[in-house]
Amino acid sequence: MSFFQTVEQYQGFDYEQFFQQVTDAAIERSLAQEKPTATDFLNLLSPRAARHLEPMAEKAHQLTVQYFGRTIQLFIPLYISNHCSNQCAYCGFNHKNDIYRHKLTIAEIEEEAQAIARTGMQHVLFLTGEAQHLTPMEYLVEAAACLKRHFASVAIEVYPLEVEEYRRLQQAGVDSMTLFQETYNQEVYKRVHRAGKKMDYHWRLNAPERAAQGGMRSVNLGPLLGLAEPRSEIFLTALHARYLENKYLETEVAISLPRFNEAEGDFQPDYLVDDKTFVQFMTALRIFLPRAGLTISTRENAAFRDRILPLGATRYSAGSSTGVGGYTEIKVAQTPQFEITDDRNVEEVAAAIKARGYQPVYKDWDLII
Amino acid sequence: MENDVLKIGNVAFTNRLFTGTGKFAANTLIPKMLAASGSQMITVALRRIDQAAQTENILEYIPKNVTLLPNTSGARTAEQAVRIARIAREAGCGDFIKIEVITDMKYLMPDNLETLKATEILAKEGFIVLPYVLPDLPLAKRLENAGAAAVMPLGAPIGTNRGLETKPLIELLIENCTIPVVVDAGIGRPSQAAEAMEMGADAVLVNTAIATARDPEAMGRAFNLAVKAGRTAYLAELAEQSGLARASSPLTGFLD
Numbered sequence: 001m002s003f004f005q006t007v008e009q010y011q012g013f014d015y016e017q018f019f020q021q022v023t024d025a026a027i028e029r030s031l032a033q034e035k036p037t038a039t040d041f042l043n044l045l046s047p048r049a050a051r052h053l054e055p056m057a058e059k060a061h062q063l064t065v066q067y068f069g070r071t072i073q074l075f076i077p078l079y080i081s082n083h084c085s086n087q088c089a090y091c092g093f094n095h096k097n098d099i100y101r102h103k104l105t106i107a108e109i110e111e112e113a114q115a116i117a118r119t120g121m122q123h124v125l126f127l128t129g130e131a132q133h134l135t136p137m138e139y140l141v142e143a144a145a146c147l148k149r150h151f152a153s154v155a156i157e158v159y160p161l162e163v164e165e166y167r168r169l170q171q172a173g174v175d176s177m178t179l180f181q182e183t184y185n186q187e188v189y190k191r192v193h194r195a196g197k198k199m200d201y202h203w204r205l206n207a208p209e210r211a212a213q214g215g216m217r218s219v220n221l222g223p224l225l226g227l228a229e230p231r232s233e234i235f236l237t238a239l240h241a242r243y244l245e246n247k248y249l250e251t252e253v254a255i256s257l258p259r260f261n262e263a264e265g266d267f268q269p270d271y272l273v274d275d276k277t278f279v280q281f282m283t284a285l286r287i288f289l290p291r292a293g294l295t296i297s298t299r300e301n302a303a304f305r306d307r308i309l310p311l312g313a314t315r316y317s318a319g320s321s322t323g324v325g326g327y328t329e330i331k332v333a334q335t336p337q338f339e340i341t342d343d344r345n346v347e348e349v350a351a352a353i354k355a356r357g358y359q360p361v362y363k364d365w366d367l368i369i
Numbered sequence: 370m371e372n373d374v375l376k377i378g379n380v381a382f383t384n385r386l387f388t389g390t391g392k393f394a395a396n397t398l399i400p401k402m403l404a405a406s407g408s409q410m411i412t413v414a415l416r417r418i419d420q421a422a423q424t425e426n427i428l429e430y431i432p433k434n435v436t437l438l439p440n441t442s443g444a445r446t447a448e449q450a451v452r453i454a455r456i457a458r459e460a461g462c463g464d465f466i467k468i469e470v471i472t473d474m475k476y477l478m479p480d481n482l483e484t485l486k487a488t489e490i491l492a493k494e495g496f497i498v499l500p501y502v503l504p505d506l507p508l509a510k511r512l513e514n515a516g517a518a519a520v521m522p523l524g525a526p527i528g529t530n531r532g533l534e535t536k537p538l539i540e541l542l543i544e545n546c547t548i549p550v551v552v553d554a555g556i557g558r559p560s561q562a563a564e565a566m567e568m569g570a571d572a573v574l575v576n577t578a579i580a581t582a583r584d585p586e587a588m589g590r591a592f593n594l595a596v597k598a599g600r601t602a603y604l605a606e607l608a609e610q611s612g613l614a615r616a617s618s619p620l621t622g623f624l625d
């Protein structure tokens with residue numbers, strides 16, 4: 001069985017009708033559960049639960065401190081190529097966008113790695129577009145090996161791979177895999193992914209599972225909030241996480257909450273998630289999945305990131321550049337994949353975390369090969 | 370109490386509260402917590418140690434008179450645990466090693482089988498091995514035979530603060546093991562630490578409950594007092610039991 005069966009199970013589910021029937025008493029009961037069920041989670045995601053935000057935040061805070069302590073793990077993204085055959089309506093790297101395309105050579109990756117390492121960052125996430133003919137496995141393996149020489153932890157956010165390919169990368173030093181489904185809604189998925197291999201919903205949906213089978217220590221899921229009705233997206237993302245947690249006990253599952261952000265092009269999202277709803281999602285996720293990592297990127301602005309820090313977040317990117325060659329003088333392809341709104345450097349983000357009474361953690365993993 | 374010493378490996382501990390370095394809001398809290406709690410051994414995940422750190426090296430916050438207990442957190446197999454232990458020793462972290470092999474990221478339960486394998490290898494290499502396990506008497510005896518310096522059963526899953534949920538199983542270990550039994554994980558309150566010590570545990574290891582307290586220094590002090598109280602009660606109870614044996618003769622004296 002794959003997670004798709006769960007997606008199908010909820011295909012005809014009338015979220016709106018369910019939410020209309022949610023009562024304050026039901027929300028309070030769900031909030032008090034030690035092991036919340038999917039129904040409890042839906043109650044907490046309901047519009048009505050916004051009135052219970054403070055107790056939800058208190059519980060989320062308490063659970064996060066209990067399981068993760070007063071710490072925030074820091075990581076930095078490194079874009080090594082923006083070549084892409086896909087046409088994702090919302091993405092700056094869309095094949096149709098007339099931007100300068102570049103793939104870093106291994107020597108350039110080395111330079112970027114040195115520049116990043118000087119900031120003290122120890123966990124790096126490297127990214128590519130989806131252009132397998134230009135950034136093939138051999139290239140990814142070389143890039144991984146190069147980065148492993150500079151960082152304690154190397155993660156990937158690249159096009160979906162086969163189990164054996166994940167295993168090869170794992171052996172080359174990659175310990176974590178991030179891949180966003182973008183949307184679990186098949187119709188919307190089809191509409192916004194207009195060309196390229198990304199059109200295959202199933203291939204992408206099952207990739208985190210293949211990564212777990214390929215030996216990745218950690219897989220990170222995420223919906224791109226704004227594409228489809230956000231409450232159902234968060235619900236299915238959490239069920240996807242729970243599915244993986246239950247099936248692959250050895251794999252850590254984490255969730256990112258990318259909110260739509262203006263990238264190159266002029267895509268208008270159908271849904272906007274305001275700050276209050278974002279916090280409701282984050283706290284509900286923490287309550288439903290107490291041990292899951294929650295990643296907050298620099299898509300969110302500095303002031304907001306500082307404020308939501310105690311509410312469930314466990315990982316922050318910092319000092320990010322979302323263009324290719326962004327950390328050195330290479331500066332050849334600066335058009336970003338998405339716009340960053342927290343443009344503080346690593347030191348500034350770390351100082352802000354400390355100021356909130358949390359410890360910025362630079363290293364908490366080392367893959368021993 | 371002054372002569373009440375716990376010997377593990379080549380070190381004599383006069384304080385039976387062991388602590389950890391994880392989850393603190395700042396590393397600067399660690400030396401303060403150690404001073405307040407009197408803890409003489411602290412565990413640190415090798416994966417968190419960054420010798421070449423431009424930021425900060427956690428080891429700098431641990432005073433020299435406190436025994437370092439590096440742990441193999443992150444290991445998923447005996448082989449990985451063994452490699453981490455060797456790296457820790459090479460890095461100058463001493464011969465103590467807490468074996469932590471976890472293959473279940475959902476509940477963070479220790480994998481007893483892999484832990485036993487790693488213990489067998491590392492004890493032969495001269496490590497002072499403290500395996501973290503689910504309380505299982507036959508396994509504990511095997512660990513003992515393999516040369517473990519102590520056995521560390523969990524009271525409840527890591528980080529849950531639920532206390533001594535496995536109490537009856539830990540009691541079997543205390544009753545039957547010749548090596549020290551250190552209750553590790555799950556202890557969320559000083560009263561639970563006292564309970565573990567009252568039942569005869571040789572020591573407790575507490576991290577989350579101290580590190581995530583609003584005031585870790587004060588909580589460290591509270592745990593120290595609780596451990597001392599529990600230990601004192603345990604020793605006092607032993608004395609009382611022997612007194613009871615003597616008192617029994619007058620009751621049947623009329624039969625003589």
